Amino acid sequence: MKEDITCVFSLTLHEGKFPEFRDLVAKIVAATKQEPGTLSYVYSVSADEKTVHIVERYNADAVVSHVDETFAPFAKDFLSLVTIASLTVYGRPNQAIKERLDPFGAVYLMPFDGFTR
Template sequence: MSSQISSVFTLALEPQDFPAFKELVAEIVAVTHQEPGTLIYEYSVNADHTVAHIFERYRADAVVSHIDITFAPFAERFLSLVKITSLTVYGKPDAEVRKRLDLFGAVYMESFGGFSRL
């Protein structure tokens, strides 16, 4: 397993749900910010508030705890406001991480060249 796992979630949402989603995201970000193994955790939205992305980068050993401990209390509210339409994962997650990410329909992309300055 590589030392870091990155992912991009693509979410579909209704524009009228964006204000509630934005408030929820603020709560999730505040809690996630306390995780030392979370290196990047950023939400972006298109102009008409119908598509959002989450760009995440974790130390590989921090993914499971983020999903199971940090995100779990928010999952029901989160999924009532958005639909996950895709998840692309970069790196070499181990079987335990894949088990969690497979629930979101993950597509795995293995790096074969390049570098990161992080």
């Protein structure tokens, strides 16, 4: 198995805030797209625009810089529009990664069998 970290966020959008959130996410995605260590970064929304999932996959050494450098300038606005319902982290995060993800209520699951391509 590759040494990567996958994060799956479940967010609850504040009532009527999807248009504003969508515009903010476009800026976050554009900034994140420039990170060579980000392998996948996908937002999905429910039909009623109340729930958003984010599936993020990083080279393990890229998670900290994403949180500290790329996401940080957007964090206050982001968190004013949503509530984080859950965060599940897949992989073997080191202590530095856990320190960044624990404030989001991370639950960690370690792989024990399987593969990625």
